[in-house]
Amino acid sequence: xxxxxxxxxxxxxxxxxxxxxxxxxxxxxxxxxxxxxxxxxxxxxxxxxxxxxxxxxxxxxxxxxxxxxxxxxxxxxxxxxxxxxxxxxxxxxxxxxxxxxxxxxxxxxxxxxxx
Amino acid sequence: xxxxxxxxxxxxxxxxxxxxxxxxxxxxxxxxxxxxxxxxxxxxxxxxxxxxxxxxxxxxxxxxxxxxxxxxxxxxxxxxxxxxxxxxxxxxxxxxxxxxxxxxxxxxxxxxxx
Numbered sequence: 224x225x226x227x228x229x230x231x232x233x234x235x236x237x238x239x240x241x242x243x244x245x246x247x248x249x250x251x252x253x254x255x256x257x258x259x260x261x262x263x264x265x266x267x268x269x270x271x272x273x274x275x276x277x278x279x280x281x282x283x284x285x286x287x288x289x290x291x292x293x294x295x296x297x298x299x300x301x302x303x304x305x306x307x308x309x310x311x312x313x314x315x316x317x318x319x320x321x322x323x324x325x326x327x328x329x330x331x332x333x334x335x336x337x338x
Numbered sequence: 339x340x341x342x343x344x345x346x347x348x349x350x351x352x353x354x355x356x357x358x359x360x361x362x363x364x365x366x367x368x369x370x371x372x373x374x375x376x377x378x379x380x381x382x383x384x385x386x387x388x389x390x391x392x393x394x395x396x397x398x399x400x401x402x403x404x405x406x407x408x409x410x411x412x413x414x415x416x417x418x419x420x421x422x423x424x425x426x427x428x429x430x431x432x433x434x435x436x437x438x439x440x441x442x443x444x445x446x447x448x449x450x451x452x
Contacts (some may be wrong), residue, residue, distance in 0.1 A: 256439050268443035324434050328380045
């Protein structure tokens with residue numbers, strides 16, 4: 224079974240600063256996909272970024288980037304130039320094609336961006 | 339991406355009753371999923387709904403309690419039957435779309451059972 228661990232229940236960062244959210248996972252699969260989702264108080268789940276395990280290059284989306292370390296089974300999210308609108312719960316998620324394409328989520332990290 | 343709507347957005351229901359949640363997508367998709375998010379918790383998969391076949395349920399979820407319909411490629415319903423306060427959660431549908439297997443979520447249905 225695959226497990227996803229987010230060891231930071233809560234984090235805070237000042238506006239314009241950089242913050243890194245941690246995620247580790249456990250799997251015996253070789254081909255899989257990793258995602259970060261954002262859930263603001265509106266509760267809408269928003270896809271932030273994704274990474275294919277077969278790609279060595281780390282994914283980036285504007286101010287969001289990942290540090291994917293396949294051997295260490297680590298998938299951290301870096302948010303640069305943090306904005307107040309980044310305040311949300313962030314969920315790391317794992318998916319394999321062999322497990323029916325369903326997402327397996329971590330417990331989440333609550334990020335607060337302060338002025 | 340995909341635009342997904344859910345109805346109702348929230349509801350307060352009495353113990354022992356049932357509620358049907360609708361999920362509508364703006365384009366045809368093969369795979370749809372239903373998740374539950376209990377208060378302050380992460381998301382847990384209830385079932386996968388594929389058009390033309392019965393839903394596939396995860397361990398701990400049964401069809402009698404959470405019947406699912408998938409009549410076409412843009413629509414699905416989840417019914418929460420014989421509700422108890424423990425069923426108070428946010429229920430979210432999602433669809434699989436894109437070459438990178440992205441999942442896009444509806445806005446969720448907040449259910450409170452009294």
